[in-house]
Amino acid sequence: MPLINKASKRKRTDSHLAPEATPETSTASMQEHIAIIVDEEGDSEDVHSEDLDYPWCKDVRVTATTKDAVQVGHCKGYLIDRARIRHHFYEEMDGPDHDVKEFGVYMFDRFGNLKLDFYQHPVKRGTGAWGEEINKGRILLITSVFVKKEFRGQGHGKTMVQELWNKARATSKECMFAATMPAISRAPHLPMPTPQETARGEALLSLAEEFWRAVGFRRIGSSPYYGFAQDEAHPSKSLKVAADYRRPLALQGPKYHGNQEWPYTREMTTAKDDHLLGILRDRLQEVPGDHPIWVAKDNHGNNIMHIAAHRRPRSLAFLFDLDQAHHLETARNLEGETPLEFALARVEKTRLCKEYMDMAMEASNDFDGLTYAEHECVLKLMHITNPRQHLSEQIRFGCTCAECIEGFISPRMAEALRTQAALIFDLLRSESGADIEDEGDRWLRLNDHFLRYIPSPLHARLRTSYTLRQGYTHAFLFIRDLLGEKRFPSFHEVAERAEKQTSQHTKMFLQQGGGVASVIFTCIDKAVEEDEYLGDGSYYDCFGDTVDALKPCRNDHEFGFVRRQYCKHERITDGADIELGRFVHNDFEDF
Template sequence: MDRIVEDKRSVARKRKAASSSPERDGSAIVSRSVETGGNDRKRRAVSSGGLTTSAAVQATVENETELENSSTPHGDPEFGEDDVFDAGDEASDAARDDSIPSTDLPDALQPTGDDDMEEDDWDDDEEDPSEDSHSVSDSDEEDYVPLEVEVEETTFTISEPEELKVILKSYRQEGVDKFEVWLETLIVTCTCEGNEIGRGFGRYVERDFIQENFWRNMEEPCQELSDIVFKLFDRYGRLKEEYITHPVRKGTGYWGAELNFGNLFILEHVAIKRDFRRMGIGSAVVNSLIAKSNSGERTTDFTIVSPSYLTRGVEEESKGKSKKEHQEIANRAYDAASAFFRFLGFRRIGASTCFGLANDLSHIARTSLASEDFDLPELGEETEEEDKFDGSKAKERAMKRLEKQLPLHHAVLSLSDEKCVECFENFKTPDTMDEWGRTDRFEKNVLHQAACELKPKSVQWLLDNNKNLSLGRSRDGYTPLELLMDQLETKRTTGKRGVATVLISDSFEGFIPDAIACMAALRGLEAPSDIQTLQLKYGCTCGKCIDGLLSPRMKFALSCQSEIGHDMLLIDIGDADKWCQTNEDLAEHLSPNIRQRFLTNKSLRHVFSRIFHHAAITLRSNKLPTVNNIVRTWKDSNEWPAHGFNFYQRGRKTKSALRKIFEFARDQDQWAGDGKHLEAFGEIRCLPQCRNDHEFGFVARACGVPGFEQYVSPDVIWNRRHQESKMLLDTTPELAY
């Protein structure tokens, strides 16, 4: 993985270069550690600007009734190339989970749907995405028209049922989003005889600009982007590991670490008026969008869609039918949409609901057959075990039905842990042996349910009495342990604030005791040691984290930065003015009074440098770099000058130095920063990888640095761009997928 990262990053440097930020003079730096930290210590404060939701564009997506998504020029009469699908909403999940979306979600016609619908769903007065005006003041909203730049027009002729000339206009919308440094909205309109008959839009994402805060940035522009990126990628824009390595969740295994790099084009919306379907217009609109995403300075590496079915069409076809028949109709519609995209060259990404199309024609997903693609398992018939209940009465009725159909699942959901164990004991008879292996419509057995409900005593009882339950896989391919880990990972990383998804990784304080006990039982740890308990609590996956949270790789990075800081502070220590000017950033978090005293007190400057030295010693001793541990290391060193005692004992000084150590480690991290640390200290590749490797915010808070968030200043991005400009003449290495 690290080699892939290094090779891909080298290719990324070939991308367009941006202006560079001022750098400090590093001529006086003599050691490797000092060279790494000396040149880019000074961070420019560049405003990232406010982020607002593209309200008008979102409204168009939510109200459109004829949607199509695709991304190649080919048409397919069998699947109806000009029928329409929505690439952004959650309707695809609903089709599988029997949670049919409400009518305010986007609608799309089935590719095999009838052409003689009772009414035309196109609204001639409907707001166009190009009329978005959310970024201007309220007083100017009515008169504001966003700019259309990079305008191109092409024409083609359709011959059936009569010969007509169709004009495609493609353009980039400018002056609307405050995200335009990394996000571009590309729009295509299609007209015939002066009337608009089709339109579409997508979002071009220059991922390298937002890698450090990928989730945070991608959540804000619109819901469609948020849905896709939280489904597929982690907080740094990397494809989730389960889609690469999990025996089931990886699907065909076509997609791997290559999806961690490069620019994305999210195809959100294509609409074709009813009378002009199945004439090749939809494919023409999509082709124009894809071409636009690869024109000018744009280079799309992957196009991503999330296909779904036509809500209104399914509802009309389902009138008067049973719930089961309704579900079957929805499933057929979703399957038709998936088949449509596969015909166009898309392949499912892992076992997700998203499909991808690589720009690289030699990519394995482009060379594989559609028949070889991964299919999601069919959803079983409803057993009335609902994870979402509408109203207390409905919940009560559903629970009564569940008690009859799946009594063990009902016990887990309705009883306390102790009562649940009693119920299991009473239920355990020779006549009920077959009941223990029964699953719900999501193919979750009773152990899946007990683990997700965080009932450790029930989990242990089930494992003691039927170990085979631990091998069962849910519809999504998870064993009970894997399902629990997936649930805990979601709780660790994200939360909800209204409809917005909020990143909460930096506030993680460890899993609760019941979750730890369930994990221990499912892992076969009968009496976990203290360190094993801490590793379970803090999500360690390498088995070597200090106190369960500080991974070997992060420890190495913090040690390097501690030594770098110490070396930097020793340079010109006898020249007060030069020392204070050169190390202004290292003393950034100290009080103005202390910084002023540095000008007149050389001993104080020396003591400050020793904090970084003792932090490095603390880390080498396999201890967390907390203020108390660093002070204890200093005391053990027998360095006891009076001025040093006061300086150390007042923990704010030590905490200020510790904060800078974490900030520098974060800013040079492989994923959370500019990657300089990996370039300078390649030996980090020899250390085991861990889930906690890049969680600087979480670890800093655990070490007593309050309010430390893993937000990377825009200057780090500028620094990466400057590095790219220096590497433009380098030879591009062969990519390793």
């Protein structure tokens, strides 16, 4: 029987698991003198991540030893509960381990959901075996598997992976998926590898990938990560090893090497627009169409149009005037991206996350849309000239539904804010109180959480003024109606509607500095509290059918972004003062 190392305060797990519940492996080659032992919680010499700092991330490890306590190998992973960190996913994933951070940033959006490209993009979806199902439940990220050289080829690596999965499942039945990225360790201080070293590294990487496929893992989309599903009916289970997606190896240099006529130097890839345009004019003006220069690619498979597609509109316009433009704009790089997709992917990457001193920080709330150069490049790549304003704004703000109000309030976002405006209106109206001081005090106490953004001087007058309380209350009704009509709820729209409907209460509220932003921000706060990713999920629980009937969009849950753009649209200049309820609308004097 296998040895149980009692002195280590660890326990051996059952080595046999039903095939449908574990990564595929055979334990027949497991010799009797080898033990698989699993670390107990808090037992390792290392700091376990179930400490208070990372309660959502559990450190799971197994070790194989001989009966003489000689280590055979070890396997380590992290059991990640994304549901607990969706509100600050990137920043939380940055904590436990560098591998955890890389996994989170590369594979998931800022709410911990698999990036759409990995199951919707024609190339990046890979075999198409993975999709939204991976967004639910906990996931085991396996970060290392090591077997000493003299013990290799005997099945110990497979068995340790099996036991690691067994431990994760025993810890939480919500663990439905595992993931790993096959890699070859290399010291960071070593010089760039030679071609021979590169070829050997690629061969070793191929062996590592075949190991994970043999254990039952299959590549997730076109990413470098492999996944394993608990469900036997999952599409990856029926995917043969030979049919799994093969990710292209990185090119080791330009496709074309010719007496420095077309070198992919750092000068070209980092050149600003005017500089690159000069290079292109010097080298491409008279080049024949069958010249190898037109198929030249850099180490990432990018051609010259990919390079120009990122913030170089003048260079891009020059390339589109050439006869080879169609070939250049339809070519795909190693990630499977055309120049247009490459440009949009670069924008999306900077929109989602920014890194500072190797720390991952969420950036979505600070997104101000495409820069002028990015916008011009995307329009050119989409063959759009003189776009109408609404289309231009939708492209600028990353709208993917073609229905966003002012380019950034998506149908689902508008419905969430409209619903909250209606609910808040009903709550405030039922407690408006009479025009006496006692009723005002009661109204303020009951609705304090809806009054955060009321300017301080006006807030004091709400206690004694029934008219102002009614004005604030009815402003929510106007917001509800405007969003229902797919109109932007601006200061002037609300003021004009109050004038037409002879709503003297709301008109007085606006005239005395109440502002519409105080109403919008209150709706946003309440929507965030009930959002399925940022809050308790109660909104979707109640109105899921309505939400599902609306067209999805990239901007659906970007409440911070919508708030920021509302401020810019309405020319509200001091974000800090908004937090304190002291904002000033720059158009107030026009009312």
